[in-house]
Amino acid sequence: MIEIIELPELVAIGVLVEAHWNELPRAVPAAWTRLFETDTGATSFLGVSISREGGHYRELVGYLAAAKTEVPAGMTRLVIPAQRYLRFIHDGPLVEITRGFEQLYAHAAVTGLSATDFKLDFGYTPGLPPGRHELHVALAPEPLLLA
Numbered sequence: 001m002i003e004i005i006e007l008p009e010l011v012a013i014g015v016l017v018e019a020h021w022n023e024l025p026r027a028v029p030a031a032w033t034r035l036f037e038t039d040t041g042a043t044s045f046l047g048v049s050i051s052r053e054g055g056h057y058r059e060l061v062g063y064l065a066a067a068k069t070e071v072p073a074g075m076t077r078l079v080i081p082a083q084r085y086l087r088f089i090h091d092g093p094l095v096e097i098t099r100g101f102e103q104l105y106a107h108a109a110v111t112g113l114s115a116t117d118f119k120l121d122f123g124y125t126p127g128l129p130p131g132r133h134e135l136h137v138a139l140a141p142e143p144l145l146l147a
Contacts, residue, residue, distance in 0.1 A: 002086055002103065003086070004085070004086060004087075004113075005085055006085075007083065007120075009080065009082045011064065011078070011080070012063065012064060012077070013063060013069060015031040015034050015076070016058070016059075016060055017059045017060070017061065018057070018059075031059075032128060035061055035063070036126045036127075038072055042064070044063055045063050045064075045122075045124040046123075046124065047060070047120070047124060048080070048118075049117065049118065060078050061124075062078070083141075084139045085120070086115065086136065087104075088135045089135075091132050091133075092130055092131075093130040097121065101119060101135055101137065104136075104137040105137065108137065113139055114139060115140070118137075120134075120136040121136070
């Protein structure tokens with residue numbers, strides 16, 4: 001089931017990946033390995049698709065943190081603003097997560113919602129086993145209506 005939800009401001013800390021599409025299958029798993037090998041004490045992990053421009057993608061593989069958490073050397077803090085998202089629950093292999101995001105974008109197109117390139121994927125665990133992931137696609141802010 002796809003639903004619209006609102007998430008509060010979140011803070012993520014992690015490894016920033018900047019790569020072209022064909023490099024992502026190597027760069028992202030390498031970033032997860034690096035993150036999981038770092039002693040952060042984190043228990044809630046997520047992937048954040050920040051942007052894509054001309055085939056160049058910016059992603060953060062990281063964990064949720066308190067606002068004042070220190071950033072480990074070589075990692076980045078990302079403050080994610082409070083916003084609305086389309087959400088879909090995926091249960092299964094990681095290679096099928098892309099289909100879940102495709103469903104979210106198709107739903108947005110059919111319902112007239114403006115989906116953005118900003119995505120969240122909660123549910124990663126060390127070793128990257130299959131399992132439950134909450135997939136989110138940020139919605140563009142609604143225009144102000146003057147009455």
